[in-house]
Amino acid sequence: MAETVVPSARIAPDKPAGPDEERPFGGSTAPAELDAHAPDAAGKAVLDELVAALGGRDGGTDRLLTDPDTVAPYVHDEAEWAEYGSPLCVVRARSTDEVAAVVAACARHRVPVVARGAGTGLSGGANAVDGCVLLSLERMREILEINPTERLAVVQPGVVNDELREACAAQNLWYPPDPASAPWSTIGGNVATNAGGLCCVKYGVTRDYVLALEVVTASGEILRVGRRTAKGVVGYDLAGLLVGSEGTLGIITEITVKLRPARPAAPRTVVGFFDSLADCGAAVAAVTEQGLQPAVFELVDRECLHAVNAWKKAGLPENAAALLLAQTDLPEPAAEAEADAILATFERHGATEAMASTDPTEADALFAARRMAYPALEQLGMGMLTEDVCLPRARMAEMLGRIEEIGRTRGVRIATVAHAGDGNLHPLMLTPHGDDEARKRTKAAFDEIIETAVDLGGTVSGEHGVGLLKRDGMARELGPGVMALQRSIKDALDPDGILNPGKALG
Amino acid sequence: MAETVVPSARIAPDKPAGPDEERPFGGSTAPAELDAHAPDAAGKAVLDELVAALGGRDGGTDRLLTDPDTVAPYVHDEAEWAEYGSPLCVVRARSTDEVAAVVAACARHRVPVVARGAGTGLSGGANAVDGCVLLSLERMREILEINPTERLAVVQPGVVNDELREACAAQNLWYPPDPASAPWSTIGGNVATNAGGLCCVKYGVTRDYVLALEVVTASGEILRVGRRTAKGVVGYDLAGLLVGSEGTLGIITEITVKLRPARPAAPRTVVGFFDSLADCGAAVAAVTEQGLQPAVFELVDRECLHAVNAWKKAGLPENAAALLLAQTDLPEPAAEAEADAILATFERHGATEAMASTDPTEADALFAARRMAYPALEQLGMGMLTEDVCLPRARMAEMLGRIEEIGRTRGVRIATVAHAGDGNLHPLMLTPHGDDEARKRTKAAFDEIIETAVDLGGTVSGEHGVGLLKRDGMARELGPGVMALQRSIKDALDPDGILNPGKALG
Missing domain, CATH: 3.40.462.40 (FAD-linked oxidase, cap domain/gating helix)
Known part of the structure; x- marks a missing residue:
């Protein structure tokens, strides 16, 4: 691997790194060769558009990667055994406009887009599907605002959880959601999976802290949903709907989170x-x-x-x-x-x-x-x-x-x-x-x-998400009527099914 | 009025009670005569089906009302000047099955359904539209469960907010959302409008307390969304989406809310x-x-x-x-x-x-x-x-x-x-x-x-909802892109547009 983006496999150090490892979860087997996907006509058209939009590939730019060695670290998350496919390329976007350009190109040619942050997920939600554009948001990592009067922070999706927490602490504020992956995982990934953690037993999960999102829709449009005010009831809660949607309804490019006052130091x-x-x-x-x-x-x-x-x-x-x-x-x-x-x-x-x-x-x-x-x-x-x-x-x-x-x-x-x-x-x-x-x-x-x-009346995922591993369990838990309702939401927001296809829904 | 269901108009005691009052908000004027809507063919078909399903009308049953005097108290909420129309009839449902039967009949004949609780809303969200079935949930008012181990309560939609709070207090538990209408307003209405109140400045609004919902969909199907567990990330957050949807995405027939431990008595x-x-x-x-x-x-x-x-x-x-x-x-x-x-x-x-x-x-x-x-x-x-x-x-x-x-x-x-x-x-x-x-x-x-x-960066409704009064403001606040996204959700869940048409969306 030319570059290690996936953090050292803390929970599963022996996680299969290569294509030869059996991955019994999910519908297809691992690719025969871990390589950029041999593009079909649509894939070639998207690649051409991305090269034009991003100013080159591989050596020519650090945004667009097609070289197998540089692509490899991006193809799967930390879920043991979850399947992954061969992407067309990896885009390391630096701005919302770049994300929108990528999604618009994919929408035009009906090529799948899989968004990912640090890749610390545990259910395969960020794994590549064959022929997709893997859209890494790891380089959009600016903390744009920490506001003590409104008690909120505005961040790009690639900001690491612990970095946000530290920046808040410096202003006597606290961002509670604390997944075990907090030293590595990104706020974008936390929002996409509605991450929990230790302190949510008292203070709630990621959804409880998301006020507003900037999102790139399946057609490549940039929209803002949610609010900056403490309260608000205008319209359906689209920000809440996007939280936990695992990149299947839109790509989150900016996040406004609610903060709490800092806690007493010693529990x-x-x-x-x-x-x-x-x-x-x-x-x-x-x-x-x-x-x-x-x-x-x-x-x-x-x-x-x-x-x-x-x-x-x-x-x-x-x-x-x-x-x-x-x-x-x-x-x-x-x-x-x-x-x-x-x-x-x-x-x-x-x-x-x-x-x-x-x-x-x-x-x-x-x-x-x-x-x-x-x-x-x-x-x-x-x-x-x-x-x-x-x-x-x-x-x-x-x-x-x-x-x-x-x-x-x-x-x-x-x-x-x-x-x-x-x-x-x-x-x-x-x-x-x-x-x-x-x-x-x-x-x-x-x-x-x-x-x-x-x-026993429980749920198949408390905080890791459905991804690939829990699709059967989800169908069992929700039943056909609710699954159909879930599907209708997906179809409404992503009619061509290009956003992280096959994930999160059964 | 044969029966007073709308509580004495606490906030607007001089609220227009009759049809002659001008109501400058909204698209149509008040009906020329406050009367059960003269039914067209679809309306007649629905009425026939409801008489068969509910065992009669007016004198024959207390569930189905078409007499103008008994219908009158149901036609509008507490929103000053908001328009209201003439309903086909009022159904005072006693069970989820009755609600499902009503919605299924309306779906078959594409007749609008407007759900309402106590009618204490302040934006016209529960007002009748011409020819609709007004579905009152005020008689579904059982507290089904208060569970100190899971810290949750399960209630029917017609349970009054203060009644739930008192029942919780008896078990050293607390249901925080406290709209000013708490002595009269129902949990169903609170959920439909995502009601706030005084203590949400520290403890959050209704959405923060809704764990699960039983809902009758636009086709008359009975589904359960959400969960009873403290955490859960399986599927899109449909329960959260329904909160604040003002009866436009489904009719809520049962609500599971999260509770907090009782607070110290004297602040x-x-x-x-x-x-x-x-x-x-x-x-x-x-x-x-x-x-x-x-x-x-x-x-x-x-x-x-x-x-x-x-x-x-x-x-x-x-x-x-x-x-x-x-x-x-x-x-x-x-x-x-x-x-x-x-x-x-x-x-x-x-x-x-x-x-x-x-x-x-x-x-x-x-x-x-x-x-x-x-x-x-x-x-x-x-x-x-x-x-x-x-x-x-x-x-x-x-x-x-x-x-x-x-x-x-x-x-x-x-x-x-x-x-x-x-x-x-x-x-x-x-x-x-x-x-x-x-x-x-x-x-x-x-x-x-x-x-x-x-x-100034604010929102046109902090806690009362869009209803009829804030439709223009909503469009101004959200802009056309987000409005289209809102509309796509409505179309996905209510393709024929029978659920509270014209409300909540601009």
């Missing part, structure tokens, strides 16, 4: 180890029922704890079924009262070890098991498929039990971290490389987890 | 009188810029203060340009610190009188000027047209000045209350009854306020 941390999943689930429900509002409320399961012990000799209880971690960010002394109440709830519901801390170093140590879970699992050197089901809180413990059972009966090692307060579970399915039988078992476990989640 | 109240609008606007901006988060942050202007003095001899400062009222609901002692900071900010920005209180009786007295503003203005015995523009906070003072100027130059008495923290202004335009010239001047002032709001 209080409470942890508890539980020997049974049922106790752990009851503790989560009891915290919620008492009206407590932890700003972070996470779960780490037995497999994760064992992996952390194996890696770091951390001495975490080997018998624990799960660890719960909560943080409260209320102003003192309300935070102390809330932390005490959470601790008492953990103890009342059978926590074998439970403790609270205000000391930042100690709090950090308490959170280490959560932070180290992914890297510890990575040490195992296996393929790792990340799941993302979300359950009603009252069914979370039951779902955790079912996941353990599915792992046992299918012969798949599954480690789970969860945003417990939201009922959002991330079972991580570990599969030895080069073991086709194991891969089939994993696929079967994946399908069974999705089916179980729907059966 | 702290801070008030300040300002001699200049500029000082007052600067104080609002400064409160926001410091990261303070009042749970209520209101403004009452000079005209309102004078009206309250005239009515109640309240002794409010006659020279004040405006009064600001704020409440903080943080846990103590953070509330005290926030109240002190707000008070200091008011004083620093020129408040002539400013004070804070924790005593509920005293706090109530401080809020009296806000609470009494509407009834005091009603004492004047004039027609009252309620405006609803929302400005960026930094432009609010300028807009208030422009409104005063528009009132002066147009010869219209305008009193303004505002959700100051949101920049959401409600100029109330007072017009003597039976004075056609005054009415024309008021219409001109209304138009100029809308145009000015758009020119």
